[in-house]
Amino acid sequence: MLRPALLAAALAAAFPVHADAELDALRAELRELKIAYETRIQALEERLKATEVEAGAAQIRTAEPREQAAARPADPTRSNAFNPAISLILQGQYAHLDNRGERGITGFFPAGGHAHGGTERGFSIGGSELVISASIDPTFRGHLIAVLADDEVEIEEAWFQTTRLGQGLAIKGGRFRSGLGYQNERHPHAWDFTTNNLVYEALFGEGYGNDGLQLKWVAPTELFMELGAEAGRGASFPGTDRNTNGAGSYALFGHLGGDVGASNSWRAGLSYLAAKASEREGELEDLNDEHAETLFSGKSKIWGADFVWKWAPNGNASEQNFKFAAEYFRRSERGSLCGHDEANEGCLTDTEDAYRSRQSGFYTQGVYQFMPRWRTGYRYDRLNPGSVDFGSNPLELATTDYTPTRHSLMLDYSPSEFSRLRLQVSQDKSMESVRENQWFVQYIHSLGAHGAHTF
Amino acid sequence: MKRLLVLLILWLPVYAHAALNVFACEPEWAALAKEIGGGDVKVYSATTAMQDPHRIEARPSLIAQMRRANLVVCTGADLEVGWLPVLLQNANNAAVQPGRPGYFEAARFVPLLDKPARLDRADGDVHAAGNPHLHTDPRNILRVAEALTARLAEVDPANAAAHRARGQAFAARWQAAITRWETRAAPLKNLPVAVQHKSFSYLLAWLGLREVAVLEPRPGVEPSVSHLARVAAQLQATPARAVLRAAYQSPRPADWLASRTGIPALALPYTVGGNARAQDLFGLFDDTLDQLLKAAP
Numbered sequence: 001m002l003r004p005a006l007l008a009a010a011l012a013a014a015f016p017v018h019a020d021a022e023l024d025a026l027r028a029e030l031r032e033l034k035i036a037y038e039t040r041i042q043a044l045e046e047r048l049k050a051t052e053v054e055a056g057a058a059q060i061r062t063a064e065p066r067e068q069a070a071a072r073p074a075d076p077t078r079s080n081a082f083n084p085a086i087s088l089i090l091q092g093q094y095a096h097l098d099n100r101g102e103r104g105i106t107g108f109f110p111a112g113g114h115a116h117g118g119t120e121r122g123f124s125i126g127g128s129e130l131v132i133s134a135s136i137d138p139t140f141r142g143h144l145i146a147v148l149a150d151d152e153v154e155i156e157e158a159w160f161q162t163t164r165l166g167q168g169l170a171i172k173g174g175r176f177r178s179g180l181g182y183q184n185e186r187h188p189h190a191w192d193f194t195t196n197n198l199v200y201e202a203l204f205g206e207g208y209g210n211d212g213l214q215l216k217w218v219a220p221t222e223l224f225m226e227l228g229a230e231a232g233r234g235a236s237f238p239g240t241d242r243n244t245n246g247a248g249s250y251a252l253f254g255h256l257g258g259d260v261g262a263s264n265s266w267r268a269g270l271s272y273l274a275a276k277a278s279e280r281e282g283e284l285e286d287l288n289d290e291h292a293e294t295l296f297s298g299k300s301k302i303w304g305a306d307f308v309w310k311w312a313p314n315g316n317a318s319e320q321n322f323k324f325a326a327e328y329f330r331r332s333e334r335g336s337l338c339g340h341d342e343a344n345e346g347c348l349t350d351t352e353d354a355y356r357s358r359q360s361g362f363y364t365q366g367v368y369q370f371m372p373r374w375r376t377g378y379r380y381d382r383l384n385p386g387s388v389d390f391g392s393n394p395l396e397l398a399t400t401d402y403t404p405t406r407h408s409l410m411l412d413y414s415p416s417e418f419s420r421l422r423l424q425v426s427q428d429k430s431m432e433s434v435r436e437n438q439w440f441v442q443y444i445h446s447l448g449a450h451g452a453h454t455f
Numbered sequence: 456m457k458r459l460l461v462l463l464i465l466w467l468p469v470y471a472h473a474a475l476n477v478f479a480c481e482p483e484w485a486a487l488a489k490e491i492g493g494g495d496v497k498v499y500s501a502t503t504a505m506q507d508p509h510r511i512e513a514r515p516s517l518i519a520q521m522r523r524a525n526l527v528v529c530t531g532a533d534l535e536v537g538w539l540p541v542l543l544q545n546a547n548n549a550a551v552q553p554g555r556p557g558y559f560e561a562a563r564f565v566p567l568l569d570k571p572a573r574l575d576r577a578d579g580d581v582h583a584a585g586n587p588h589l590h591t592d593p594r595n596i597l598r599v600a601e602a603l604t605a606r607l608a609e610v611d612p613a614n615a616a617a618h619r620a621r622g623q624a625f626a627a628r629w630q631a632a633i634t635r636w637e638t639r640a641a642p643l644k645n646l647p648v649a650v651q652h653k654s655f656s657y658l659l660a661w662l663g664l665r666e667v668a669v670l671e672p673r674p675g676v677e678p679s680v681s682h683l684a685r686v687a688a689q690l691q692a693t694p695a696r697a698v699l700r701a702a703y704q705s706p707r708p709a710d711w712l713a714s715r716t717g718i719p720a721l722a723l724p725y726t727v728g729g730n731a732r733a734q735d736l737f738g739l740f741d742d743t744l745d746q747l748l749k750a751a752p
Contacts, residue, residue: 138554141544164549168522218522218547224515226545257515262503265514310512314505317512319705372677372705416676417537418576450533452540455513 084134084142085449089189092125096439105198106432107385107400108359109282109296111205111237127154129187131451139164145187156187156209172214177207179216179228180253180271181327182306184208190453192323193408194424194440197363198381199329202404203302205237208273210249224257224267238300238331239275249275257455262315266308267455273302277335279346287396294395295347296355298335304328308455319372326364333357339395353391360384373414381406383430404430420444475611478520478551480529480539481508482727483590484561484599486736488528490625491604495614499524501542504728505703508534509580509675513541521546524557526610528603531560532567534587556609562587564602565595568656579673590726592657593633593740600626629736636740637662642751643744649690649718651678651700651709654725658743667693670708678708687715694718697750701725721746 103119104110127147136142145157159174177185183200184207196206212232219225234248235241242248250273257267279295286292305328312321339351361384367377383404390397406429412422424440474497479485485500492498499520502508508530511517521527521542529535543552551557567585574583589595604622608615640662648659649668652675659666668689672682690712698720700709706722713720723743724733732742 161544163552165547166549168547170547216547218518218545220523222516222519222523224519226518255515258519259514259516262505265512265516267515310514312512315503315512316506316510316703318507318510416576416580450536452513452537454541454545455515 082134084132087131087446087448087451089129089131089187090125090445090447091128091189091443092123093194093440093442094123095119095121097121098434098436098438100431100434103431104283105202105383105404105430106402107388107404108202108383109238109280109284111202126188129156129189131449135163136160168218168220170216172216173212175209175211176214177209178230178251178253178273179214180208180251180273181304181329182267182269182308182325183327185454189444189446192325192365192367192375192377193379193410194422194442195408195426195438197327197365197379198383198404198406198430199327199361199363202359202361202383203238203329203331208251209236210234210251212247212249222258224255227254228252234275238277238280238302238333240277240280242276242278249273263311263313265310265315265455268307269305271302271304271306273300275300275302277333279340281340285398287398289398292395292397293340293342294337294397295340296333296335296337298333298355300331300333302329302331304330310455317369319369321369323367324365326362328360328362330358330360332359337390337395351394353394355390357386357388359386359388374411375414376411377409379406379408379410381408400432402432406430417450418446475526475607475614476520476524478524478527480527480535481590483596483736483739484528484530484603486727486739487596487600487603488526488607490736491600491618491622492607492611493617493621495611495617496526496607504724504726504733507703509537511535511538513538513545517542518545521551522548524548524551526557526559526606527551528559529561530587530589531562532584532587532589533582534562556606559603559606561595561599561602562589564598565589568660569653579671580675582674586653586656588654589657591655591743592661593629593636593736594661595657596736597626597629597633600629632737632740636744639744639748643747646697646747646751647693647695648750649686649695649698649712651698651704654701654704655699655723662747664747667695670698670712677705680711683708683711683715687712690716690718696752697721697747699723702729719750721750723747 097119099121127149130146130148131144133141133143139162140160141163142160143157144155147154147156155175157176159172159176161172162170165171179185183191183197184204186207188206200207210230210232212230214228214230216226216228230251231247232249233241239249251271253269253271255267255269257265259265276299278297280297282294282296284292284294307326309324310321313319334356336352337355338347340346340348361382363379363381365377365379367375369375385400385402388399390399406426408424408426410422410424412420414420420443422440422442422444424442426438428436428438475492475495477488477492477496477498479488479498479500481502482500482504485498488496488498501517501520502511529539549555562584567589569586571578571581571583574581600622604618607618611618644663645665647665647667649670650666651670653669656666668686670678670683670686672678678686695718698709698712698718700706700720700722702722702725706720709720712718723746724730724739727733727735727739729739730742733739
């Protein structure tokens with residue numbers, strides 16, 4: 001009953017406004033037309049004068065130059081003309097590793113998620129990455145990275161980004177790698193080493209990804225300066241998926257960068273990540289060296305600093321170049337921890353108590369291209385077990401002051417920009433009382449569209 | 456904080472339009488933009504003559520410059536495919552995105568040579584659109600200059616008349632220079648030369664030189680010693696008068712060949728800044744011709 005009356009009232013109210021608005025728009029249009037014609041006539045007059053002055057000169061070009069594409073007859077219509085850029089990355093390796101049932105980093109919760117191989121012995125292929133990207137329309141760009149592996153296709157990134165917000169702003173939405181740190185946005189095929197560094201492995205698994213939104217601003221300054229903020233679901237480690245509205249994780253990051261002379265360039269950054277975890281599964285050792293399954297609920301905060309320095313003689317990186325990179329992260333977690341077993345949901349009775357930890361780690365690496373196509377590099381990874389407080393420790397969990405470290409040395413050969421073969425040897429001391437020498441032979445091949453790599 | 460942001464945003468457009476910022480991907484386009492834009496533009500060259508334009512790092516400093524640019528002038532034809540997209544995506548500058556007036560590709564105004572009959576990466580670093588080193592023919596620079604004049608007038612309407620006047624003056628001087636160079640270069644007709652990379656196809660086509668050998672086995676692939684030995688053998692049969700390389704390229708292959716065969720190796724400036732004499736576009740071609748004429752009989 002009420003609806004038609006409301007509608008009538010709304011229409012009555014809307015029409016005069018609408019009419020006014022239309023009149024205003026017409027007036028504005030007329031004004032614009034007038035201004036446009038005036039400026040055009042002015043420009044024409046100016047051009048006339050200019051031509052009169054130059055009339056004596058030999059050459060007067062009457063036609064405006066036309067783009068070559070316009071001069072040629074049209075190609076036959078093709079339905080695939082708008083296909084996005086597609087590239088496929090094939091990677092695989094031979095790994096010579098000790099036989100260990102389970103691998104973990106002593107003193108650290110195992111970061112959930114997957115690893116692209118890396119722990120399989122012998123021959124294996126890593127995930128094959130399919131990258132598809134294109135402009136969606138004048139306003140958006142789209143990008144997808146799917147990892148094809150046995151029995152699964154994982155969407156690593158699937159996002160859109162605005163291209164014409166202006167003022168140095170861009171919004172990214174969907175699933176994307178967070179802009180924190182330096183290596184985080186890089187997928188394994190763009191890593192300088194076969195295996196991930198220990199800090200990322202302990203803190204993020206492979207890298208921190210999120211479903212959400214990112215706002216990035218680039219300053220209009222000569223010194224490169226960008227600021228970014230992200231809010232998202234926060235489902236990946238160190239957060240967990242939670243059945244709630246709102247955001248589960250927030251990230252802030254900023255980068256500065258520039259050149260020093262023609263041969264050197266650098267970038268430095270600071271990042272912060274806050275994530276919420278609810279019953280995050282973990283595994284720790286207890287005082288009897290037995291595995292104890294745990295659930296953590298609470299907040300995880302990470303801050304980090306990253307620095308990259310690149311050198312190439314006269315800025316010409318094709319012959320020789322050197323890259324130094326280092327990242328430091330510090331994580332503090334606060335909440336509650338309880339025991340758990342596979343058979344039951346939630347906490348085991350009388351096992352819950354307060355949990356606080358503060359842990360950190362860093363890696364530092366140098367990669368040197370000593371002649372075209374050949375590079376060698378060394379990386380040192382180190383974690384600090386920091387302080388872990390289990391409260392009254394009802395689960396009798398063990399604390400440790402063991403410092404996990406790893407040395408890695410690599411040599412790679414890239415016959416072209418699209419292929420790379422790598423040999424790596426690592427001395428891994430990430431598990432207490434284990435010193436393991438690991439050997440890797442790896443290939444990374446890229447098919448299709450020419451990839452452009454970030455700094 | 457909010458007030459600060461608002462202030463910052465209000466202040467930005469004024470700041471950005473103080474002078475027209477031109478971001479040139481290569482030194483030749485930086486030089487051309489300076490000729491046509493004169494004092495009305497501030498030109499930044501992303502690369503120097505000592506850098507390989509195929510392989511440039513997408514450095515933070517380049518992103519910062521791209522962010523400030525009102526006009527981006529690049530070669531196109533996939534020459535910058537490894538780094539320009541990264542800059543465009545990360546600089547968040549709407550005005551210079553492809554398709555907008557602020558994005559200018561020289562290759563779109565020039566007929567390209569060496570267009571590959573088939574596209575396969577087995578043939579090396581091939582460019583689907585054709586050879587991108589188009590500025591080595593001064594007639595192409597004239598074509599690009601016309602288009603760039605029109606574009607500068609479009610992007611910078613306040614100084615449109617000045618851009619057009621400078622553009623016409625440059626075209627007249629350049630046309631005269633081309634006539635002068637063509638007269639001087641008459642002895643170069645049919646001169647057989649070897650090139651390290653297909654950097655000079657347009658130059659050779661313009662002056663009628665003959666390219667009898669390429670040192671790279673495939674585009675963008677460094678020659679191995681065994682391949683160079685084959686090239687040396689080939690040059691025994693069809694001798695060349697000079698081996699040409701660009702200033703940014705490694706001197707090793709051309710020098711090795713020169714020492715082996717006695718054919719002089721010439722380091723041509725390739726672009727503005729490639730040597731002490733090539734300090735502008737006119738100097739670039741003056742020096743290139745002088746060097747080539749020394750090799751002619």
